[in-house]
Amino acid sequence: MPGGWLAAGAGFAFHFLNSKWQEERKARIERVNAQLRNFYGPLLAAVSATKSAYDALITQHSPDGSQGAFQDAVHSDPGGVEAEAYRLWVQAVLQPLNEQAAAIVSDHIGAAEPARVRAAGRRSGACTRRGGA
Numbered sequence: 001m002p003g004g005w006l007a008a009g010a011g012f013a014f015h016f017l018n019s020k021w022q023e024e025r026k027a028r029i030e031r032v033n034a035q036l037r038n039f040y041g042p043l044l045a046a047v048s049a050t051k052s053a054y055d056a057l058i059t060q061h062s063p064d065g066s067q068g069a070f071q072d073a074v075h076s077d078p079g080g081v082e083a084e085a086y087r088l089w090v091q092a093v094l095q096p097l098n099e100q101a102a103a104i105v106s107d108h109i110g111a112a113e114p115a116r117v118r119a120a121g122r123r124s125g126a127c128t129r130r131g132g133a
Helices: 002-061 067-076 081-107 114-124
Strands: none
Touching: 002 067, 002 081, 067 081
16 A cells, blocks of 8 residues: 555645645734834824825915925025925924834834845845945
8 A cells, every 4th residue: 555655645745835834924924914013004104294294384384375386485585484484394393204204114124024125235236335335
């Protein structure tokens, strides 16, 4: 009955490998879920808040409610009401939100797939040198 032992061995090997692949797949899915929960969700919230705050700035301080008119007003009169409002909003609202988004990225940079990050750096030519560029 050598064929019976061979079939049993092949069945055992298939079951073992299939179980291992399923466990690895489950671990990858759990990792992606953790990334979504801890990184992408908070980052999206910070970026969305920045966009909403900027839209509110435009709505409240643009001469006609448009972004173009607001930018024209700021550029044409850097000491004007719109420019002053812009500086205040950047300082008090927009920059803290940008810093929050940057902190989320820097706090979770290790959550990125290390092999993919290294490969992307090699493809883009990015490198780090000690003592400057």
